[in-house]
Amino acid sequence: MVVLCVDGVDCYYGSVKVLEDVRFSVKERDFVGILGPNGSGKTTLLRSVTRTLKPHRGVILLNDVDVYTLKSSEVAREMAVVPQDTVITFNFTALDIVLMGRNPHLGRFQMEGERDIAVARKSMELTNTWHLAERPINELSGGERQRVIISRALAQEPKILLLDEPTVHLDINNQLEIMDLLEELCIKRGLIVLAVFHDFNLAVRYCNSAILLKEGKIFSAGDVEAVLTSENIKSVFQVDAIVKKHPFTNSLYVIPVSTPKAPLSRNLSVHIICGAGTGTTLMKIMADEGYSVTAGVLNVLDTDYETAQLLKIPVVGEAPFSQITEEAHRANLEMMSKAGAVVLTSVPFGFGNMRNLEAVKEALEKGIPTYVMEEVPIQRRDFTKGKAGKLLMELKRRRAIFVMSQNELLSLLNISEEKLKMAEEVPTKIPGHLKPEEKPRQGDRADDVKSSDHRG
């Protein structure tokens, strides 16, 4: 049983402390991902394990022996390293490079023998590079070269494989191929894999445990699903992320949501009526643009509801899969009356959320400028036997502003916001919003519908 144990390691570059009290241990069949932002000490950790950077404090034990007391060749027989990038000075062939992996097994005066070639061949076949054996290494593509380098590591016949962002130069199919290979080696041959990742999704898909580093310290370590939570990602990377279980792969997946660089502040508050995911991108964009956004009424399990929660948008919620109750409706109207504008997305209507449409009508009656997005024609999303369609026509008559796209909506809101500002400066003018200059174009509606069909 091979065990690697890192115990209380402190590392310095000069006088700068880059690792502090790092301790963990890995054993056979562990597939460990090391994650963390740039400069958090991931590569340093690998370098201290591979004896490139000696820790000031603490020990690294390989099978209970301090690695810094071992000979280079002894370590190299147990532990192989795949670096981030490899610059090869002289133009060796791919096979030459892989055979260099046999070095720790060869005596100083020994030439490679049958077995060494056989091991090299096997390693190259595993990474699908045997056909490149006689090609000069510097003529290979980045991906091919990286696979050759991995073969070289495998040719060492190591028990532990350390990789520093192994797939960073590879395209997506090569990434998966290499990761599948590593997983297989890990499961079938008990290889310990310890790899630095930038890609959360590769990490969660393949690793069984993870180490999350922050500023040189272990922030969280253990089972990958326990480590990669959106809270941890938020506090280590300062990035909001959605972490969900993927229905096909049954592993977690992580979607980082970018945070706005410098939120603009705008005076206009916008109430969005959406649902079924139709408001997700809109809420995100509007929030980034600096509008104060509210939303309602949304069922609790709705995607839009989750987005609103994530973006910390005030929202009127309703129990999952249930009709909008009178209570929620009233709360919605209440919230809406405070808004400077109301937006209705191309949400599908059933009897459950008809009340939202009625709320829009009331907003119009109160004189709140109302924008209706019609990316998908109402006929295709009306599950109320035409009731919703009729109500929508009613809104149109009452001069709701119909828009065909998000961009159109945003530019109209922008204009009205500017008018609002001007109105504040010149109080004689009536404060308010852009009035629709003309009735929405109806003649070309049919064409627009077709062109936007696929988006529905």
Add this chain to the structure above:
Amino acid sequence: MVDERDLTGKNGVETAYFRRFSRWKLLLIILMAALMLTIFLSLNVGFAQIPFHTVLWILVKRVPFLGSLVGSPNVSYVEETIIMQIRMPRVLAGALVGAALAAAGVVYQGIFKNPMADSYILGVSAGAAVGASLAIVLGIGFTFFGLSTVPIAAFASSIIAVFVVYNISRVGSRVPVTTLLLSGIAVSIFLSAIVAVLQVVAGGKLHVIVFWLMGGFSYVEWRDVWAVLPLVCFGTVATYFFARDLNILSLGEETAQHLGVDVEKVKKLLLILGSLVTAAAVSISGLIGFVGLIIPHITRILIGPDHRILLPTSTIIGSTFLVICDAVARVIVSPVELPVGVITALSGGPFFIYLLRKKKESYTV
């Protein structure tokens, strides 16, 4: 679709790989024979006209057993002296110096991963120049184990120069190659300035210094050869044991460490061997440029980057090349001798450029 591998046989690549080893052996035997032939032919070259068969007799006579068989032909004492006491040591010195410079050049290019590296990179040449110039200017007349002052001073001061360069670059137990390279250049420039000063104050001995700096084998005697032979042979052959390490070092020092090479130890040993060998060569020949830079490159273009074959072939080719250059230098504007460094540069430069142009696609350093 037919896979190419199926056509070449399943074990095509493996067989080719092992065939390479026997090809290497053959190559070395051929090159060694070529060197012997070159040495023999260059014994025939010189101001005094000595017939070919006479030279052959003189040599065969000295071979045990074979010598007694051929009997005693009519060879004059003068001819024998010219061949054995004048030409022979000089030709052998050329062979030794060429071997040393080329081997050290390969080693340094391997360690530094820099195509500009040559055998003089660590200040060996500048150090030797200071020592030799100083000995010439001061005119110190003592001898040491039968050797004259100038080679000893050159050898000693070049070793000191390398020692200084090494210690300037040392950080703890490590020696970063970039620092080594730069401090080598800095120390060389500094020492060259001292040589310039010595030249100015040399007065009537100026021409002696200038000739020494240009390099050549005019004054080489047997005792010089005997002094240098063990150092060069031992040093050069010792580097071969680190050929695989040099291969791996070309992947970068960190990677080499991961592949089980004790990088700092190997580097230190190779630097010592390279300096020792170069210093020994320079002490008897003066500064002969180009061999330590161009021969490794030419050999690498011709046979590839594997140091296991590159080192020995480079040694033999360097040896052969310098023997030829010296022979040419002796006779091309006879009776005046050209400095051998002129010949190495004039012939090696264009040939190198030709190879570089011809093979530039596949040649990267």
